[in-house]
Every structure is written in structure tokens, then in C-alpha cells.
Amino acid sequence: MSTPKILIVGAGLMGRWHAFSAIRNGATIAAIVDPNIERAQALQREFGAQRAFKSLEECLKKSESNIAHICTPAQNHLASIELCLANNHHVLAEKPLLSTFPETKKVLERANESGLKLTPVHQMPFQRGASKLAEDHSNLGKLVRLSHTAFTSGADGKPETERQDVLLEILPHPISLFYRFFGDNLTADQFNVRRYSNGELEIDGVVDDTLLRISVSLRGRPTRNELTVTGDKASAHIDLFHGFATYESGEVSKRAKILKPFRFGSNLVLDASRNLIQRSASNEVAYPGLRSLIRQFYRAALDGKPAPISEREILLCAEVADKVRLSKTS
Template sequence: MEGTGGHDRERGRVSPRGRPEVAIVGAGLMGRWHARYAKAAGGRVVAIVDPDHARAQDLARDFRGALVFRDFDDCLMVTSASVIHVCTDVDHAALADRVLGAGRHAIVEKPVATSTEEARRLVDMAGKLRLVLCPVHQFAFQRGFGRMLAHRDELGEIVRIEGAACTTDGEGLAAPVRRDRLVGIVPHFVSLFRALVGGVSPVSWHVLASTSDDLSLVTRVATTQLSLFASFRGRPPRYELLVVGTARSARLDLFHGHLVWEAGGLSRAAKVAAPFRRSAAGLSMAALNLAGRALRREPAFPGLRALIGAAYRAVRDGGPPPVPPEEIVEAAELMERIAKSPRT
């Protein structure tokens, strides 16, 4: 049995054919979906950790033999879980530090860290211990986004990328917490922007607005303009990515994970038909996407199951983590820059 102070690399090892043993820390909404997709991706859920014992027990009933813990250190001492999913609302960096320090792989809800120093320390720690540290940046693992990347050349030169998030998650929260929630959306879009244009220097971003209700950022990479808007006031709720190219454009519904191409025809007839084509394409793609997700048993949080599966393969095979360590640091640097910006 392992004490809570040191680390044991044997704990983090999984045989090439073995199923990783998994512990879920946080039995709320995200913990439930992590547990479900962990099982679907080949993991075996052996422990649920939550200070709300009744909530943890309720989730554990879905996983035969899963133990329930109020205290995270007790879970580390008693179980041999090789992968820990951190699904709490707070303290992601502190929990990730304890997971890695105990020699376990970590799949961590965003943000992994909110400061550059924290992010670099965790990334360095995971690298030295040869452990997987995987943030939950699942949008880049959605099938729609993957299809767009596979056909990226059809966009022509990318002129503009717009990320938009309008959410109701801030209702009833104090202003500082609301602002932190908005800033916490940033890592998702850092992941998407990196996949499309490579790393973006955090110091290049201009913070146009940063309040408890709205966040607006812009930057430019070569000839491509990037923008991100997140709001608790905007309606209807949405998570979207628009990629505008010189040949055509792509619009991704990140709530549902589907892609709609927008043709670049210049004729009068093409312009007249454009809104009808967009509506028809959106309806058909939404229907196909929902049917596909039903077949894949992915009713919510598209991309999460694929991300977890990729992380488990990295654990099993000893390969690189599915999300590059540099992405964790870049996201933290940008969040730190926003936090230090004036409230405008």
C-alpha cells in the first residue's frame, strides 16, 4: 500500500492488453459523463471520490465493484487506479499535482492550470515521471472538426477564425466567479486555434472586453485574423467555430459536434440560393450527426469519448499524450494575461 507523500511508477503502468483501472474524482455532471465514457473507452471504473457520499454512491452503483471515498488521499492509498479523472469544479492544478505525485496518469477537466508557472510545473512533472497529463479539450476531437481538418485545403487560404460561446452557466454566481467561468472557456478555443494555425503567442492577443458577463479577444497570425467572444448575456446558448477561407467556409456547431460547409459561389444565383443551401445542409448534417452519435452511444459532450480513448491508448502504449503539453502552457498563459487585464 502506498503512502500519500511519494510516487510509485508501478501504479501508473498498464499492460499492453490490459484495461486501465480508473478513479473518478467528482461525482457531479462531468464526473458522470467521464465515468460513462471511461467504460466505453475500455477503462474499468474502480473508485468514485466525492465529499458528498450519497452522490458518490449513486454514481458507483453503475459500476460493479467501484469503491466510494470521501477523501482523495484514501483513494490513492487503497486503490491501484492507474488513471485519475479530475472532474471537480475547483482545484484542478492542486489535484493534478497530487495525482502525478502519486505516480498516476491524469485526465483533468479544463482548466488544468490558470497560471503559467503552475502549467509549466505540471507539464515538467508529467514529463519527468513519464506520465500522461491530458486536459479535457474535447472540441478538437469531435468528428466534425476532424472532417474539416481532413479537407482543410478546400477552404483555400484561411482569412478569419471566429470562436463564439454563449452560455447560461453563470446564472446565480457572484461576479468574480462568473468572470473566472468565462475565462475558463478559453482553453477549448486555444486547442482549436492551435490545430488550425499552430501556436499563438499569448502576448499577441488584445483583450477588448473582460467583465463578469462578456469576454472578447482578437489577434492575428500572419494573414489570418482570430477572434473569441464568450458571454453569459448572449442568446441563444451556443458554442460555435466559423472558419472563413478564400474558397469556402466551414461552420462547426461545437455543442453537437457537426460541420456545415458554406460554398464560395460568386454568381447571382449562388447568392440567392445560399441561405436555402445553408439551411438544408444544416438540417441534414444535424440529423446525420445525431443519428451517428446515437449509434456511437455519445449522447452528450461530443469529442469527450474520443479524447478519453486517445488518452488511454497513450497510457497503454507509452506514447505522447493526445493534447500537446505546449497547449496546456499556452492556454494558461492566455488565461493569466486576461486575468491581469483591466475590467472593461
């Protein structure tokens, strides 16, 4: 693979972690772009980027690069993505990729016509725990239900008009995780929006006789982000904050019932400790799965390999998000 020469567009929190992960995947940071030039220059110094710019348009004219990381608020994505594609850049953009299904479809078509990769940051399926389980869950038996729960503080301090949007920013996570288990068998028509109000999002669905549940709350505490995969032989609990899975036996007996909290507790501590050691050894200090996704995206962009996230998954996320928005007005 040739060296990725990248732009980081947006010098906030996610811009920093993209820069951190990009460097560890062998990339050269050609430029940092942010309207706040002092913030761009601070990130430039921290990661040894070649230049800093206030304007993406100026940056694309003056820097040598081939990949853009879009780490700005979602409302700014469309203009930035279109500008990068027009200047022959592959694009990795934070979620949600774009605001609506029609926008998403149109821009994906433009990328395809130009032979460029356009990928959103759905990093959770690339975590070790989720990836391993999605690839092989035969030990769980037939899948009975998948349940994703997220309690977030991400809307704290935001005006009321913006708080509900945070729920939609989280929505691609469970959809992308479900997609890894069911692939193209998963469609937007299978989801029903039960609630989208007062800081709560509740969605359920059925695919291949498996129940699906999404519960996202701005109010619930403590914060959490987890996926429980239940089979008819066993279950698995994925800690999506930290990227590991803990398995739970499906044994049915009085003895198993008595020992359950002790077995599960000890397995949880063991799995969490093993995961901490692995992440420490690889210097993965935050956002598990992001570095793996970036690595696979670079290979796809520069070596012509398939994109790590399919177009079908991207469109599914956009279609379900539109369905949620429509539920609020119907």
C-alpha cells in the same frame, strides 16, 4: 492496450460523463471520490465502480488504479493533480487545468520527470466535424479568419465574484481549436484582449495573415457554441454543441445570393441529421469529442504513445488566460 483502472475524482455532472465515456472505452472504474460520500456511492452504483471514498488520499492508498480523472472545480485541481502524480497516476483533468501559467508549467515538468501523462479536457478538437476540418481544409482555400462564438448560461445563479471566472473556463476551447489549425505558429503574443468585463470576453489576433476572433458572453441568448472558418473559396460552420460541420460555397453570383438561405438551410438539416444518426449509433449522448479524447489519452498513458494534447497547447491556453486576467487589472 492494458485495461485502464481509473479513479473518478468528483461525482458531479462531469464526473458522471467521464465515467460514462470511460466505461465505453473499456476502463474499469476502481473508485469514485467525492467529499459527499452519498453522491460518490450513487455514481458507484450507476457505473459499477468497485469502491467509493470521501478522501482522494485514502483512495490512493486503498485502491488499485493507474489513471485519475479530475472532475472537480478548478480551484481544487492543483492539490488533486499533485497527489495523483505523487502516487504514480496519469491524470486527465477538466479544464482549465490549473489557475496560472507558472503553476501549469511546474506541474507539467513534474509529470514529465515522473514519466506520467497530464492532459486537460480540451475535447472539441476531437469532435468529428472539427477534427476533419482541421486535418484538411484545402477546399476552403487560403484561411481568412476563424471566429469562435459562445453564449453560455453556465454562470446563471453564481455570485458576481465567480461569474467572470466562467469566461476563463470556456477560453481553452477556442484556443485549442485555433491550435489545431496553426500549431506552434500560434503564440500568446498574437492575442489582444479587447474586453473582459460585465460578463463579456472579447479577444482578437492575427496569425499567418489569418484573423482570429473569440467572443464569449454570459448574457447573449440563445446559448450557442460555434466556430466559423472562412477561406477565400468557401466557409465552414462547426456546431460545437453537437460536433458537426456545415460547408458553405464561396460562389459569387446573383443566383447564388438568392439560393444561399435555401442551400445553407438544407445542408444544415442534412448534416445535423447525419450527425444525429452517427452519434445515436455510437451512443454518444453528450459532450461530443470527450470519448475520443479519453480513448487517445488511455493509449498514450498505457502504451507510451504521444499525449493527445501537446504540452505547447496546454501552456498556450494557460498563458492566454493569464493575459486576460492581467487585462482586468491593467
